[in-house]
Amino acid sequence: MSAATLDPVFVEVTAPGSPFEVGERGGLRQFVNAPDDLNHLIESARRFGERTCVVDFDSDGAERRLTFTQFFDWRDQLVPMLHAHRGERVAICMRNRAEWLVGFLAIMRAGGIAVLMNSRASGPELVAMLEDTAPAVVLVDAERGQAIRAAGWQGRMLDLTHPFDPDEIARRSAGPVSAHEDAAGDDPCTILFTSGTTGRAKGAVLSHRNMITGLLNTQLSGMMVLHNMARTMGLPVETLIANLPQAASLLVYPLFHVSGLISAFLSPFLAGSKVVVMRRWDAQEAVRLIAREGISLFSAVPAMLWDLLHRAELSDVDIASLRNIGSGGQALPVNLVEAVHAMCPQAQIGTGYGMTECTGAIAQSVGPDFMRRPAAAGRVLPLVDARIEDADGRVLGTGELGEIVVRGAQIMLGYWNRPEDTAAVLSPDGWLRTGDVGLIDEEGYVFIVDRKKDMVISGGENIYCAEVERALGELPQIRECAAFGIPDERLGERLVAVVVAEGIGEDEVIEWVAQRLARYKAPARVAFSATTLPRNAVGKVDKNILRPAWPTLIGEQ
Template sequence: MGENTALAAESFCDVVRDHARVQGDVIAFTYVGEEISFAELDEGANRAANGLAALGVKPGERVAFLGKNHPLYFEAFLGAARIGAVMTPVNWRLAAPEVAYILDNCQARVVFIGEGFAEVLSGIRADCPLVEQVIGIDATDFTGTDYRIWRDGFSATPPAHRVRAEDDALQLYTSGTTGKPKGAVMTHGSILSSRDATASGEEMRGWQEPIPGDVTLLAMPCFHISGTGTGIGTMVAGTNSIVLPEYDPTKALDLIANFNISKIFLVPAAIQILLNHPRVSETDFSRLKYITYGASPIPLELMREAMRVIGCGFVQMYGMTETSGTIVALDPEDHVPEGSPRMRSVGKPLAGVELKIIDEAGNPVPVGTVGEIATRSSKNMRGYWNNPDATASTIDAEGWLRTGDAGYLDEDGYLYIHDRVKDMIISGGENVYPAEVENALYSHPKVADVAVIGVPDPKWGEAVKACVVVKPGETLTEAELIAHARTLIAGYKCPKTVDFIPALPRNPSGKILRRELRAPYWVGRDRAVN
């Protein structure tokens, strides 16, 4: 790896440009046999930037990407960033009405699409009147503009626009507590701060250190901070990402066996799927240095099996979209097969990250006392797109961001997650807010009342369960209701099971008592997250 230029950089665009100058022949991305060097990535990004400018895209405007993981997504992202535009990757697992809402909400005039999504976009164009230009990235099912041909029609001269650390760079949508997703806006500074451990001037941890020749398997989706963050992280480090279109344990094992894969980020459900693969015992994991994992807790038995079978270092990561990714980590040294109290924690804050535990009024609580986790650092998002009320309720005037998670700190500064202040469910690493699901279920003409809760699930961590009151004189089946939900929301958000009950428990003001509904399913557990 060449000289470290990240400290002087204001954006990851600058870092990539420096890598192209110093080590241009080093491979930045590998995908289905194609290799893209840092010099090629830099040149392609300049061409894409000039192409977007020719389409009239201005600084601060959003462009969108609807597709599975692809290295040209990162090239288009860099191109957009170099003219001050903001990339918005859309969750391709969403139902068509949800995709339409995000494209309309972010006001994207240019949309890049990947293979297999031409029909989806065509079906919702009437609901996205602002979309003017669609560009296909290796999308054989799309007959319109091809990205490579379009890009190569423009100059490779770097755009004159200067990108600043405080400029918006990335907009990722999170599930909404009121039923509508919110666009979390990350700046160049927050992204770079989260991907360059030296930016704070403090000593980085061993597993954070970029090593020349590192190869990272990018397996998590780019519509999450885990996917896009991994790609940005390797671009900043000047190392190679091997990109999987989507997580596939067979392909992951092939790549681990045939390439010098040294790092992978996975959610616990993906680790379990990998361990259950019939070829896992035949795979040589000796070159794998670290598996980082997060999004939900991991059972001790699963961790023990992973440590035994794979044998690399494990790092638990805690963070959220609103913090541009990881803010707390449990180091490999704290992962011990026999288990320990610290293995129930998510670790200690990364350099430059402040944590405090607060009560409902926002006052700090003593060590060991459960409260809401709040954090302050340069990694925090700027706010929610066009949603000042939601921003103000999440980030206070002093920069403290309420995470919505309940937990406590021990005397050594380790953070323990105890529960969720918000009603969010995490299933297979995906965030699901009950309000979104309830809105979809309530639209069924036979539903009188509904509440959605998360219940423990051995494979996905938590599963979505609906508690439904049917209108008098009507009959409704579980299958009928789930099928209705699938037309409106993503499959992973739909309830796996439905309980039909006479009435929902409510307090005197009419608020649904979700904890009362959840309680029977969490009996015998010392924390209400799984």
């Protein structure tokens, strides 16, 4: 049953002629009034003029407040500095900061393809991504630029955290400004990297249509919340919207994640909201910013929500300005939901399920929808087709357990330069195998029960165990190894490892991985086994035996 038959608000919001009008094109449900080129949506935000657009802190810690007019002026100044043209790739490798945001907008204006790199990755990992995508230029901050150079990259880089030479700006600004050549909906727009199962990250190529569909899905969800609020208050929705203060979003997700890019940056930006940027997560600073900036929109992984609630309680700071709190990546514990409601009684809580390859969420539930099924990962979005398949590809019925497979206008084009990897997950008619095992109930709620992929989600970060095991296997002292996740109240899961090794200690093993992969991929603990690791019938290490044995292996019981 579709969401349209269940929710009259959806029917109202997607009525013919509305920005969210839905129709069928190419066999897929799409937003028929949406432009083909993401830059058209970005340009529409110029109308917000003197509203505050971005609040940030520069490298010296000085606060920056930029209006929409100032932000677009900065964007327009940067475009000619890129030397980039339609279809060329331009990489961004920076921590969350205003320069990242303006860099992305400049790439879209120039007609480039934004290659979004994991700023937490090691130098060799970053160079591997650059070698894979061969960008015309890399936009960096000082620290990332140094790491990339030290790892051997010789290509062109622009450090956006250092002022450009005034003569260079004047010379380029005086030149003719090339007209923006519109992209087609299926043209590549962004490349976001997903953790590699074999030690090398894959670049998911998202088209302009993918990006716009993901964005409008997020905005449609917000508009439905407003319509439900107006109904509850007995007001016309136009009256409610006209009297709402400017919304403010606290950006804590990394911008190289699809959640950070779409939910925390582009969606609020296009709605005229204030975006307050956090460079790194700090619960005390988050509490301060929420109170000072009147943050109303906050999306974060459960670990961050726990941190925020504990810090607000300890500091006795009022964070009741929060009106919309979202999470994803793992189920929200019931006690966390109760704690959020107790501290922010007016807040609408929501959750979503998706992945980079889906340009964000393919299932979502907010407010009453979420509270009806808090254990669910979300409700299948109206523009998404979703089904459950068994190991042989047979489509299963409602409530049956199998792999979640999805199709829609937001499903990626494929993996950059990886035709075999693309074919393994994406069928010729556009169905994507998610690798997640679950079921869909009669009302379209998705329940995740397991992952086919050997992956740990720790604090919202995807960590592939095979990648960690490859790094561990390069240590001469290690004869056998296994990495896996164990439950953790704050992080959801914690990555640990069991090794058979001699002549090396736990700290050395952890540091070895941290130096070769991103530090967050290093095991939190390493246990040493005196005997060979258990194996299953096909000779693979049996992690189903190791997980319950972990407390004994690490000496906790």
